[in-house]
Amino acid sequence: xxxxxxxxxxxxxxxxxxxxxxxxxxxxxxxxxxxxxxxxxxxxxxxxxxxxxxxxxxxxxxxxxxxxxxxxxxxxxxxxxxxxxxxxxxxxxxxxxxxxxxxxxxxxxxxxxxxxxxxxxxxxxxxxxxxxxxxxxxxxxxxxxxxxxxxxxxxxxxxxxxxxxxxxxxxxxxxxxxxxxxxxxxxxxxxxxxxxxxxxxxxxxxxxxxxxxxxxxxxxxxxxxxxxxxxxxxxxxxxxxxxxxxxxxxxxxxxxxxxxxxxxxxxxxxxxxxxxxxxxxxxxxxxxxxxxxxxxxxxxxxxxxxxxxxxxxxxxxxxxxxxxxxxxxxxxxxxxxxxxxxxxxxxxxxxxxxxxxxxxxxxxxxxxxxxxxxxxxxxxxxxx
Amino acid sequence: xxxxxxxxxxxxxxxxxxxxxxxxxxxxxxxxxxxxxxxxxxxxxxxxxxxxxxxxxxxxxxxxxxxxxxxxxxxxxxxxxxxxxxxxxxxxxxxxxxxxxxxxxxxxxxxxxxxxxxxxxxxxxxxxxxxxxxxxxxxxxxxxxxxxxxxxxxxxxxxxxxxxxxxxxxxxxxxxxxxxxxxxxxxxxxxxxxxxxxxxxxxxxxxxxxxxxxxxxxxxxxxxxxxxxxxxxxxxxxxxxxxxxxxxxxxxxxxxxxxxxxxxxxxxxxxxxxxxxxxxxxxxxxxxxxxxxxxxxxxxxxxxxxxxxxxxxxxxxxxxxxxxxxxxxxxxxxxxxxxxxxxxxxxxxxxxxxxxxxxxxxxxxxxxxxxxxxxx
Ligand SMILES: Cc1cc2nc3c(=O)[nH]c(=O)nc-3n(C[C@H](O)[C@H](O)[C@H](O)COP(=O)(O)OP(=O)(O)OC[C@H]3O[C@@H](n4cnc5c(N)ncnc54)[C@H](O)[C@@H]3O)c2cc1C
Numbered sequence: 001x002x003x004x005x006x007x008x009x010x011x012x013x014x015x016x017x018x019x020x021x022x023x024x025x026x027x028x029x030x031x032x033x034x035x036x037x038x039x040x041x042x043x044x045x046x047x048x049x050x051x052x053x054x055x056x057x058x059x060x061x062x063x064x065x066x067x068x069x070x071x072x073x074x075x076x077x078x079x080x081x082x083x084x085x086x087x088x089x090x091x092x093x094x095x096x097x098x099x100x101x102x103x104x105x106x107x108x109x110x111x112x113x114x115x116x117x118x119x120x121x122x123x124x125x126x127x128x129x130x131x132x133x134x135x136x137x138x139x140x141x142x143x144x145x146x147x148x149x150x151x152x153x154x155x156x157x158x159x160x161x162x163x164x165x166x167x168x169x170x171x172x173x174x175x176x177x178x179x180x181x182x183x184x185x186x187x188x189x190x191x192x193x194x195x196x197x198x199x200x201x202x203x204x205x206x207x208x209x210x211x212x213x214x215x216x217x218x219x220x221x222x223x224x225x226x227x228x229x230x231x232x233x234x235x236x237x238x239x240x241x242x243x244x245x246x247x248x249x250x251x252x253x254x255x256x257x258x259x260x261x262x263x264x265x266x267x268x269x270x271x272x273x274x275x276x277x278x279x280x281x282x283x284x285x286x287x288x289x290x291x292x293x294x295x296x297x298x299x300x301x302x303x304x305x306x307x308x309x310x311x312x313x314x315x316x317x318x319x320x321x322x323x324x325x326x327x328x329x330x331x332x333x334x335x336x337x338x339x340x341x342x343x344x345x346x347x348x349x350x351x352x353x354x355x356x357x358x359x360x361x362x363x364x365x366x367x368x369x370x371x372x373x374x375x376x377x378x379x380x381x382x383x384x
Numbered sequence: 385x386x387x388x389x390x391x392x393x394x395x396x397x398x399x400x401x402x403x404x405x406x407x408x409x410x411x412x413x414x415x416x417x418x419x420x421x422x423x424x425x426x427x428x429x430x431x432x433x434x435x436x437x438x439x440x441x442x443x444x445x446x447x448x449x450x451x452x453x454x455x456x457x458x459x460x461x462x463x464x465x466x467x468x469x470x471x472x473x474x475x476x477x478x479x480x481x482x483x484x485x486x487x488x489x490x491x492x493x494x495x496x497x498x499x500x501x502x503x504x505x506x507x508x509x510x511x512x513x514x515x516x517x518x519x520x521x522x523x524x525x526x527x528x529x530x531x532x533x534x535x536x537x538x539x540x541x542x543x544x545x546x547x548x549x550x551x552x553x554x555x556x557x558x559x560x561x562x563x564x565x566x567x568x569x570x571x572x573x574x575x576x577x578x579x580x581x582x583x584x585x586x587x588x589x590x591x592x593x594x595x596x597x598x599x600x601x602x603x604x605x606x607x608x609x610x611x612x613x614x615x616x617x618x619x620x621x622x623x624x625x626x627x628x629x630x631x632x633x634x635x636x637x638x639x640x641x642x643x644x645x646x647x648x649x650x651x652x653x654x655x656x657x658x659x660x661x662x663x664x665x666x667x668x669x670x671x672x673x674x675x676x677x678x679x680x681x682x683x684x685x686x687x688x689x690x691x692x693x694x695x696x697x698x699x700x701x702x703x704x705x706x707x708x709x710x711x712x713x714x715x716x717x718x719x720x721x722x723x724x725x726x727x728x729x730x731x732x733x734x735x736x737x738x739x740x741x742x743x744x745x746x747x748x749x750x751x752x753x754x755x756x757x758x759x760x
Contacts, residue, residue, distance in 0.1 A: 265760035278748075281755040285747070288696065288754070289678035289703040296677040299387050313670045374669060375662035379642055383657035 007077055011084045018053045020046035024089045028346065030212070033095045037128025037172045054093035055124045061099055063302075064107065068115050069123030075302035086260055097129045097166075098122030100251040102175050105244040109191075109232040118193070130196070131248075132162040132176030132218060133241065140369050142177075143186045143238060147220060149178035156180075156192070158200075158223040164363075168203035168216035171196050175244075181235050191237035193229045200224075210355040211340075211348070248364045249311035250301065255360050256290045256318025258325050263287070268332035280328055283321075290321055309377035316370040319360035326354040386684065392459060395452075398436070399460040406432060407469030409729050416470055417586035423544040424588045425470035427500075433473060434500025442481040442621070447494045453687035454478070454621050458628035458679060465632025466639075468729075468736050470587065472503045472541050474629060479622035480504035483549050483614040487605045489568040493547055505545035506618055507536040507592055514538075514745040516551065516615060518559045521594065523552035523567065529600040530554070532567065535593050540743065542590025543580035545571050549618070550594075555609045566611040567603045574598070585735035620686055620697050623744045627679040627697075627704035630740050634672045634704075634711035637733035641665070641715045648720075661718060668707075668714055675700070675707035695757050702750035705741040712737045 023046055027033065034040070034047050042048040054060050057071060063078040064070025073081065103122050106115055121127040138145040147160025158178055168174070173195055181188030196203070200223040203216040232240040258264070263284045271277045297314055300306040329350060330337045337350040345351070361367040375381045388396065406412075406429060416424050433439050441457050443449025450456075457478045464473060476497055483506065484490035496502025508516050521534030532552055542548060548569050556563020571578060575597040578590050606614040642665060645656030655661060682700035685693035712734040716723040723730045741747070 263754075263758045263760075265755050266758050271760060277755060277760065278751070280760070281751040282702075282747075284754050284758065285699050285702040285706075285751050286674075288699040289674045292681035292696070292699075293674040293677035296387075296680070303387055305387070313666075313673065316667075317670045317674060368663065371663040371666040372659070374666035379662075379665055379669060381642070381645060381656040381662050381665065382654045 004076055004080060008080050008084065011081055012087075014057075015084055015088060015090065019088060019090050020050055022046035023050045023091050023093075025091075026089065027091055029349065030214075032091070034091075034093065034125065035128055035167075035170070036094050036096055036125025037170070038126070039170055039172065040125075040128065050091070051093045051125050058123065060094040060125065061103065061119075061123045064103065064119065064123065068107075068119035069121075070119075075299075078302075079298075094125045096122065096125070097131060098127060101131065101244050101248050102129050104247045105175075105191075105240050106231065108243060109240045111228070113228070114193075114231065127173055128167070128171045130165050130168045130171035130174050130218075132165055132168075132174045134164045135161060136163050140366055142241070143189065145177055145179060145189065147176070147178050149180050149190060149192065149225065151180075152224075154227055156225045156227065158192070158194070158220045158225055160220050162218040162220075164206075164215050165203065165218040166215045166363075168196065168218045169205050174201075174218075175231070177237055177241055180237075184235075186238045187235055189237040189241065190234055191231045191240040192225050193231060194223065194225045198223050198225070208356070208359070210352040212352065212356065245365065246308065246311045249315035249370070250297075252360065252364045253294065253297075253311065253314035253318035255322040255357070256287070256314075257294060258287065258322065264325060264328060268329060271332060276328070276331055280332070283324060283328055286321060287325070290317060294318070307378055309373050312365070312370040312373040313378070315364060316361075316367050316374070319357075320367060322360050323357050326357045330354050388459075392456060395456055396459040396463075399438070399463040402432070402436060403463040403467045403469050407464065407467040407471075409468050409732060412470055413468045413586070413732060422580060422588070423541070424582075424586060425472060425541075425544075429469070430471055430503075431500040433471060433477070434498065438473065439477045439500050440481075440494075440498045442478055442485075443490075443494050443498065444485070447490065448498050449481075449494065454624050454683040455680065455687055457621070457625055458683045461625050461628035462632035462635070462676075465629035465634075465740075466636035468633065468636070468732055472505075472544070474622065474625045475506055475540050476502070476504045476545075478625045479506050479618045480547075480549055482621040483566060483605060483618035484568070485614075485617065487614070488602060489547075489605045493568070496546065502547070503541055503545045505539050505542045505548045505590070506622065507539040507542065507548050507550045508615065508619070508744075509538045510534070510536055512537070514742070514749055516619060517561055517564075519551045519553050519564055520558065521550065521552045523554045523565055525554075526598065529598060529603065530565075530567070532569070532594045532597040532599065535591065537589070537591045538743070539590040539592055541588060542571075542592060543578050543588060547571065548576075548592070549605060549614075550592075551611060551615050554611075561612040561616075563609050564611040564615060565608050566605040566614045567599055568605055569597060569599055569603060583739050585732070585739045587736075587739055589739075619744055620693065623697050623701040623750075624679060624682045624686060626740050626743050627675070627682065627700040630704040630708040630737065631672065631676045631679050633733055633737055633740065634675065634708040637708075637711045637715040637730060637737075638665075638668060638672060640730055640733075641711075641718050644719055655718075664714055665718075668710055671707040671710055675704045678703045695754060698750040698753040698757070701745060702747040702754070705747035705750070708737045709741060709747075 059071045062071035062073045066072040135145050149156040149158045180190040200221040203218045205213045205216050207213050265280045339345045340348040437450050440449030441452050445451035523530040523532045550567045554565040575595045577593040648655045679700040682696040685696050715730045719730050722728050
């Protein structure tokens with residue numbers, strides 16, 4: 001305990017000295033996030049410095065081993081760091097699919113070379129990843145994917161199409177599910193990594209109802225992928241894919257926390273309507289209870305005590321909660337929140353974010369799919 | 385919350401096997417209900433609670449108790465809820481014990497609680513809704529002591545209790561916390577009329593009528609006019625405990641329901657194969673786990689004396705009430721006709737939920753407090 005207190009004191013002092021004041025201001029929009037990667041342009045010196053000092057300490061990925069660029073912190077220390085960062089309102093130094101999705105999968109399934117190379121690049125914010133899972137014919141039924149990789153000796157040739165690939169137009173590399181055998185549905189999938197600058201890769205942005213355009217149609221036309229870029233065993237990519245999805249769902253479940261902000265009833269300002277006040281109060285009960293659950297879930301995960309299907313329960317609960325939060329924010333804000341591009345609303349932030357949350361219960365597997373997973377793997381209901 | 389310690393897990397296992405063996409619906413709830421017992425619970429079982437040390441769970445070690453926290457009581461109450469075990473554990477061993485902490489009245493009543501001979505009840509509600517600040521039962525000074533006049537209701541185990549802790553007004557104005565005083569009154573005190581009322585779940589709660597009940601000054605628990613301190617301590621523990629019992633109840637009802645989904649066939653299939661029921665069951669599962677985490681968190685914050693405890697206790701009681709409500713409603717519905725019969729146990733869960741959900745304030749009361757405490 002005393003050691004942890006010391007760690008907290010040291011961390012607090014270090015953050016005080018090293019976190020630039022600009023990086024303690026709340027983010028104005030998704031654009032303020034630091035995604036890293038070779039195409040990333042820093043919005044400010046402060047943002048670049050913040051990433052630099054954090055990466056130097058391995059604190060962009062505090063609980064990864066130090067040999068792969070991590071901080072080597074224990075679960076308890078990582079939790080303290082998180083609390084101290086939250087206490088000063090620090091922005092994440094780095095946000096990336098590498099950290100929240102691919103990294104954990106590489107730590108478990110990657111070769112030593114893959115770990116040395118990619119994990120270190122991820123930790124330093126030098127590489128930005130996108131996720132090539134969904135296809136036009138394979139959404140919820142992901143294992144029905146058709147993009148194929150054919151053996152060409154020392155490399156594969158990949159052909160096919162992905163869809164809804166978030167940030168494919170900005171990413172450096174893709175982690176991608178491909179079919180390497182048609183003999184079995186789940187047992188014919190492999191997990192590969194490749195450079196989005198490879199010949200034959202193209203990405204076309206798709207506009208969302210929010211007016212944002214973060215995802216793409218992605219096409220592969222005879223793309224050469226070296227064989228050492230296979231993760232896990234050939235035709236066993238489904239295991240890697242599912243493991244990664246668990247981490248993705250864990251990350252998305254964090255949406256339920258609403259950015260760790262104050263209670264909704266406090267943040268929306270005075271509420272005159274008693275029916276709305278009651279709805280908001282009922283929401284805040286659910287949100288605070290969810291936050292307790294989230295903390296408990298993360299502690300269980302770190303201790304290796306969480307049921308493998310718990311991320312599905314958390315993803316379902318957290319995303320449905322976040323959708324409700326934004327419905328109530330729209331209600332509380334009245335007709336102001338309908339404005340789409342006014343200065344007053346910072347470019348229609350309330351409405352655009354409200355619409356964006358509707359994707360929460362679709363991306364990473366829909367709510368219906370999560371409920372199915374809970375029914376099958378936790379409740380063990382028949383035929384689920 | 386942080387994870388349970390090894391000691392806590394051990395206690396949980398002990399409570400689990402004790403109540404699964406001795407506290408079953410058949411042996412306890414149905415037995416006492418169907419035999420028309422005036423207490424609703426068995427004194428033999430209460431003695432067993434005592435032998436295991438559980439009646440002293442929240443009583444300080446230097447007073448002979450286990451000196452554990454609300455967290456440990458919560459672990460026991462989950463098992464009580466799961467088996468619908470009738471016992472005065474929540475009111476006596478948790479709420480009353482917390483109210484009596486550090487008082488001379490504690491020294492008087494703890495030995496009996498520890499040995500399983502004494503039952504203590506908490507009398508707060510006056511109207512049909514829970515509103516402790518609005519206590520009007522009057523305590524007037526007379527000679528060396530006080531005389532108490534007024535009414536109370538929903539006093540769980542009131543007619544079985546040896547001592548009833550009664551919230552009364554000695555000063556301040558209506559709805560003020562200041563000016564409340566908590567009195568320990570013996571059940572057979574002159575002028576105290578106790579009507580033993582049977583509730584929907586067969587449990588007993590008393591309506592009290594006090595007509596100039598005379599008590600000595602030493603009947604005061606804590607300070608005169610400062611009764612809010614022990615009252616709120618008892619309520620915080622009682623609400624968290626009721627939340628835990630509700631979480632346990634929801635767990636028990638849902639286990640029963642899931643088993644039924646795996647056994648009952650219609651249309652040539654197990655009904656658990658129907659996706660519409662699978663999804664509702666999965667949703668319910670999540671709601672119960674969230675309520676459990678909120679309840680553990682409230683207990684943890686209470687035990688560490690955190691300033692956030694009060695808020696989280698309201699959250700826990702509200703969430704547990706709603707999740708348990710969902711569990712019993714879905715439980716009865718998914719059982720079909722058999723769920724409506726007295727012979728089947730699922731309906732007993734529904735009735736018990738209705739009582740525990742309201743005890744120390746229902747979810748609307750607590751959601752309102754969350755709003756109030758947060759300043760909106
Ligand atoms: C904003 C956003 C970002 C995304 N980013 C990425 C990304 O970066 N990479 C990537 O690979 N994918 C991404 N996706 C894709 C996402 O994973 C899929 O949209 C999702 O898995 C659902 O697939 P679908 O769109 O084909 O819907 P469908 O599978 O066609 O589902 C349609 C409806 O049917 C329901 N349904 C389907 N099957 C069942 C069933 N068995 N039981 C009950 N109901 C069912 C679904 O729940 C849904 O309501 C993203 C999606 C969004 C919205």
